[in-house]
Amino acid sequence: MAFAVFTPAETHxxxxxxxxxxxLLLLPGVxxxxxxxxxxxxxxxxxxxxxxRPDGDxxxxxxxxxxxxxxxxxxxxxxxxxxxxxxxxxxxxxxVLALLxxxxxxxxxxxxxxxxxxxxxxxxxxxxxxxxxxxxLRTLAWKQLLSDESFVITGLKAVSLLAPDAHFTGTPxxxxxGITYNFIPFMTLPLYTNLERLDIRMLEAGADxxxxxxxxxxxITVPLTMPGIVAGTLLTFIPAAGDxxxxxxxxxxxxxxxxxxxVIEANFLxxxxxxxxxxxxxxxxxxxxxxxxxxxxxxxxxxxL
Amino acid sequence: MSGGQAATxxxxxxSPGMLPPGAAVRSIRHRRIGLGGWLLPTYTVIAFVFxxxxxxxxxxxxxxxxxxxxxxxxxxxxxxxxxxxxxxxGAVCTAFTNxxxxxxxxxxxxxxxxxxxxxxxxxxxxGARSAISLLIFLPMATPEVVLGAxxxxxxxxxxxxxxxxxxxxxxxxxxxSFVVVTVKARVASLDPTLEEAGRDLYAPPWQVFWxxxxxxxxxxxxxxxxxxxxxxxxxxIITNFNSGSxxxxxxxxxxxxxxxxxAEANVIASAVFIFAIVIVLTAQFSKQSRERRLAxxxx
Numbered sequence: 173m174a175f176a177v178f179t180p181a182e183t184h185x186x187x188x189x190x191x192x193x194x195x196l197l198l199l200p201g202v203x204x205x206x207x208x209x210x211x212x213x214x215x216x217x218x219x220x221x222x223x224x225r226p227d228g229d230x231x232x233x234x235x236x237x238x239x240x241x242x243x244x245x246x247x248x249x250x251x252x253x254x255x256x257x258x259x260x261x262x263x264x265x266x267x268v269l270a271l272l273x274x275x276x277x278x279x280x281x282x283x284x285x286x287x288x289x290x291x292x293x294x295x296x297x298x299x300x301x302x303x304x305x306x307x308x309l310r311t312l313a314w315k316q317l318l319s320d321e322s323f324v325i326t327g328l329k330a331v332s333l334l335a336p337d338a339h340f341t342g343t344p345x346x347x348x349x350g351i352t353y354n355f356i357p358f359m360t361l362p363l364y365t366n367l368e369r370l371d372i373r374m375l376e377a378g379a380d381x382x383x384x385x386x387x388x389x390x391x392i393t394v395p396l397t398m399p400g401i402v403a404g405t406l407l408t409f410i411p412a413a414g415d416x417x418x419x420x421x422x423x424x425x426x427x428x429x430x431x432x433x434x435v436i437e438a439n440f441l442x443x444x445x446x447x448x449x450x451x452x453x454x455x456x457x458x459x460x461x462x463x464x465x466x467x468x469x470x471x472x473x474x475x476x477l
Numbered sequence: 478m479s480g481g482q483a484a485t486x487x488x489x490x491x492s493p494g495m496l497p498p499g500a501a502v503r504s505i506r507h508r509r510i511g512l513g514g515w516l517l518p519t520y521t522v523i524a525f526v527f528x529x530x531x532x533x534x535x536x537x538x539x540x541x542x543x544x545x546x547x548x549x550x551x552x553x554x555x556x557x558x559x560x561x562x563x564x565x566x567g568a569v570c571t572a573f574t575n576x577x578x579x580x581x582x583x584x585x586x587x588x589x590x591x592x593x594x595x596x597x598x599x600x601x602x603x604g605a606r607s608a609i610s611l612l613i614f615l616p617m618a619t620p621e622v623v624l625g626a627x628x629x630x631x632x633x634x635x636x637x638x639x640x641x642x643x644x645x646x647x648x649x650x651x652x653x654s655f656v657v658v659t660v661k662a663r664v665a666s667l668d669p670t671l672e673e674a675g676r677d678l679y680a681p682p683w684q685v686f687w688x689x690x691x692x693x694x695x696x697x698x699x700x701x702x703x704x705x706x707x708x709x710x711x712x713x714i715i716t717n718f719n720s721g722s723x724x725x726x727x728x729x730x731x732x733x734x735x736x737x738x739x740a741e742a743n744v745i746a747s748a749v750f751i752f753a754i755v756i757v758l759t760a761q762f763s764k765q766s767r768e769r770r771l772a773x774x775x776x
Contacts, residue, residue, distance in 0.1 A: 193601075194597045194600070194601035197593040197594065197596055197597035198593070198594055198597045198598075198609065200590055200593065201590035201591060201593055201594040201653060201657075202594070202612065204590055204649070204650065204653065205612055205613075205616070205650065205653065205654075208628065208646055208647070208649070208650040209612075209616050209624070209650055212624075212628045212630065212631040213627050215627060215630045215631040215634050216626060216627040216631075219630040219633075276517060276520050276521065276524070277520075277521055277525075279517070280517050280518065280520075280521040284518070289765060290762075290765070293762065293765060295525070296761075297754065297758055297761060298525055298528070298529065299528070300757070301529065301532060301750075301754060302529075302531070302532065303707060303711070304749065304750045304753035304757075305531070305535055305747070306535075306726065306727060306730060306742075306746045306749075307711050307727065308713060308727050308731055308734070309535050309742065309743065310531040310532070310535070312730070312734060312738065313530070313531035313532075313534040313535050313538075316548060317530070317531075317534065321549075353527075353528075357528075406618070410620055411620060411621060413620060414620025414621055414622040414623065414714075415714075416714070417713065417714070417731070422731075422734035432622070433620075433622045433714070436622050436626055437622070437717070440629065440718065441717070441718065446630060450630055453622060453623045453626045453627065454623075456620060456622070457619060457620065457623045460618075460619075461618075464618065
C-alpha cells in the first residue's frame with residue numbers, strides 16, 4: 173500500500189499525441205506547484221539578499237542585493253561552517269550505516285523469503301510499521317532508552333559491556349544513531365523492490381563459473397540492484413542532511429551537535445533573521461543538488477530521475 | 478509479486494541422506510551463494526527487534542500511571558486511555574483533530590490534482606513532458622527545511638497570516654508529487670486492450686474512462702491517498718515553519734518535548750498505529766488471498 177511508490181510496474185505505455193484534454197489535466201496541478209513550490213524558492217533567493225531596514229524593528233528587512241549574507245555564513249567567528257560540515261558528515265555516515273543495516277534485511281525479504289509470500293508480506297508491513305507511529309515519539313523513545321538512567325544503559329554498565337562513565341544523549345553518536353534508525357525503512361523499501369526481482373539464475377551462473385560468494389555478490393548482485401541502492405541512499409541522504417529533529421537539544425542532540433536545519437529553524441522562527449535562514453537554505457539546496465547530480469552520474473543511473 | 482517461486486529452490490538444504498539424484502550438486506551450489514544458512518535469518522530477527530523497539534516502548538508507556546511527564550515507570554493504568562482529552566484541557570486532542578482535518582483536506586486536494594497530472598503524463602505526448610517530470614521530482618528531492626522556509630518567506634512577503642489554511646496549502650504541495658509517482662505507475666501498468674475493447678463496443682470516451690479506466694486505477698489512487706495522508710499526518714518540519722499558533726499532533730510533541738510529554742500523547746500515537754496496521758494488513762492479505770483464488774480458478 174504505502175510502499176507502492178517504490179514499485180514501478182511493467183509498462184504498457186502507449187502515449188498519444190498531445191491534446192487540449194492533456195493540457196486541462198496538467199494545468200491545475202502544475203499551476204499549484206508553480207505557486208507553492210517554484211515561487212517560494214524565488215522568494216527564498218530574494219529574502220537571502222535582503223538588508224535590515226534602517227531604524228526598523230527586529231525582523232524587518234528591505235529587498236536589496238546583499239551578497240554579504242552568504243559570505244557571513246562562512247565567517248570564522250560566528251559563521252556556520254561547523255554546522256554545514258556536521259550536517260553533511262552526519263547525513264553521510266547515517267546513509268552508509270543505514271545501507272549496511274538495510275541491505276541484508278532487504279535481501280532476506282526479497283530473495284530468501286520468496287518461497288513464503290505470507291511471511292514476505294508480513295515482514296514488509298513490519299518494515300513500514302515505524303511510519304505509523306509519530307516520528308517524534310519514536311525519536312523520544314530512543315532518547316529515553318539511551319539516557320543515563322534507562323534500564324538498557326544501566327544494565328549494560330552492570331555487566332561491564334559499557335564503560336561506567338559512558339554517556340550517549342546529546343552526543344554526535346546519538347544523533348547519527350537516531351538519523352540512521354529513522355531512515356532504515358526509506359532505505360530498505362527501494363532495495364527490496366530491486367532484490368525482489370533479482371533473477372537467482374544469474375547468481376547460480378556466477379557460482380557455476382567458480383566465482384566465490386563474495387565475488388558473486390560484488391560482481392552480480394550489487395550491480396543488478398544499483399538502482400535500488402541509489403534510490404535508497406538518496407531517500408536517506410537528502411532528508412537527513414536537512415533534518416533538525418534528531419539533532420535538537422530536546423531530542424537526541426546537544427549544544428555541540430547542531431546541524432544546518434537547527435540553525436535555519438532558530439534564525440527563521442526565533443531570531444527572525446530571515447536573510448540568514450534563507451541564505452543557509454539556498455546553500456543547503458545547492459550543495460545537495462550538486463552532490464546528488466554527481467552521485468547519480470557516477471553510478472550511471474540517470475534514467476532513475 | 479514475481480513468478481520466481483518455482484525457479485528459486487534455495488534456502489535450507491535437506492540432509493544428505495534423503496537427497497534425490499542430482500540434488501547434491503544443487504545444495505552445495507546454494508550453500509555457496511547464500512550468506513550462511515542461519516546467519517541471515519538471525520540477523521533479520523535482530524534487525525526487526527531494533528526497528529520495533531521504539532514502537533513497543535511508546536505503546537507500553539501509554540499505560541504508565543505517570544504524573545506530568547512520562548519518563549519513569551510508575552505502575553500500570555488504563556486511565557490515560559479512558560481519559561485522553563482531560564489533560565491540559567484537551568490540548569493533545571485538539572492537536573490531534575487539527576492533524577486529522579489538515580491530513581484529510583490536503584489528501585483530497587493532492588489526490589485530485591496529482592491523479593490528473595499522472596493521467597496526462599502517462600497517456601499523452603507533449604513537448605514539456607520532461608520539464609513537468611522534473612517539476613514533479615524536485616519537491617521530493619528538496620529537503621523539508623528548504624520547502625518550509627521557502628513557503629514561509631513567501632507567505633511573509635505577501636503578508637498572509639499563518640494558520641490552518643497555510644498548513645493545508647503546504648501539505649498539498651509536498652503530497653502532490655508522491656501522488657503523481659504512485660498513480661503514474663498504476664496508469665502505466667494498465668492493459669490498453671481493455672480500453673480498446675470498450676471503444677470497439679462503441680462506448681463514448683467518458684464512459685470508457687468511468688467504467689473501465691477509473692475502476693482499474695482506483696487501487697492506485699487509494700494507495701496514493703493513504704500515503705499522502707500518512708505523510709501529512711506525521712509531517713513536522715514543513716508544518717513548523719507555516720503553522721503560526723495552530724497546533725498539530727507532531728508540533729504538540731515537539732513543543733512539549735522540553736517540558737515532558739504526557740502519556741496521553743502515547744495513547745493517541747498507539748491508537749493511530751493499531752488502526753493503520755490493521756488497515757494495511759487487511760489490504761495486504763485480502764489482496765494475496767484474492768490472487769491465490771484467481772490463480773486456482775485459472776488452473
